[in-house]
Amino acid sequence: MNIAPATRDRSKENELVFAVLSYASRCVAEGDIHALRGLGFQLDDIGVIERLSLAELQLLSTSRSHAINVSLDREAWGWQLKRVRRQRSRDALALALIRLDAPKAMMASLFGTTDRDYAIRREACGITETIAGGRPPSASEEEECHLWELWVRLAKPDTPQQLRADDLWLVIAKEGRPAIRTAWSLIQKWAHERYSLTAWQRDRAMLSTEEIRRAETELRDRHGVRLTEDGS
Numbered sequence: 001m002n003i004a005p006a007t008r009d010r011s012k013e014n015e016l017v018f019a020v021l022s023y024a025s026r027c028v029a030e031g032d033i034h035a036l037r038g039l040g041f042q043l044d045d046i047g048v049i050e051r052l053s054l055a056e057l058q059l060l061s062t063s064r065s066h067a068i069n070v071s072l073d074r075e076a077w078g079w080q081l082k083r084v085r086r087q088r089s090r091d092a093l094a095l096a097l098i099r100l101d102a103p104k105a106m107m108a109s110l111f112g113t114t115d116r117d118y119a120i121r122r123e124a125c126g127i128t129e130t131i132a133g134g135r136p137p138s139a140s141e142e143e144e145c146h147l148w149e150l151w152v153r154l155a156k157p158d159t160p161q162q163l164r165a166d167d168l169w170l171v172i173a174k175e176g177r178p179a180i181r182t183a184w185s186l187i188q189k190w191a192h193e194r195y196s197l198t199a200w201q202r203d204r205a206m207l208s209t210e211e212i213r214r215a216e217t218e219l220r221d222r223h224g225v226r227l228t229e230d231g232s
Contacts, residue, residue, distance in 0.1 A: 147186060175219075
């Protein structure tokens with residue numbers, strides 16, 4: 001955005017110029033020469049900026065013709081937007097899983113959630129009850145079979161204890177067969193048992209890539225889980 005003379009109200013432009021000049025003054029005070037150069041100032045300008053009074057900063061910012069040009073780096077802007085949206089999506093997923101009673105170990109593994117953050121988020125969601133002894137409820141034979149089928153289709157081929165995308169845990173949680181705490185515990189156990197892994201690889205080999213993708217899409221659609229920008 002080029003800041004140029006105009007007949008309309010200039011208060012917004014004046015505030016922006018004052019903010020930039022104040023930032024330059026702070027850079028000088030902190031010795032941040034790199035940031036000053038990024039603004040277009042040279043070494044000769046350091047002494048001048050250092051001696052500017054508050055009144056002079058105000059006068060410079062209200063001048064009818066400004067010397068400051070503010071521009072947008074579109075590549076960096078696009079990257080920052082993606083990062084923020086991805087983080088917002090991750091935060092929303094974490095909160096949704098906690099609302100569905102995701103266990104602490106799961107949240108730590110997927111999101112790096114600390115014990116304190118986990119407790120705070122549960123409290124914020126109004127969840128106060130705890131599982132006796134910290135142990136998840138047992139799954140019925142039918143629930144184990146159902147979870148096994150989900151695991152065969154949703155797990156990563158190279159790291160079976162993880163799913164193809166973290167938000168697929170939301171699908172498992174919403175399926176509720178078994179509850180998410182039990183599902184997490186069983187999948188982690190199966191992924192570290194030699195005979196379970198052998199059976200998983202056998203069942204997995206019977207499915208084509210298209211069948212796996214179709215099953216994942218159907219599950220997402222059934223539970224309203226949207227594919228996020230980063231593919232998870």
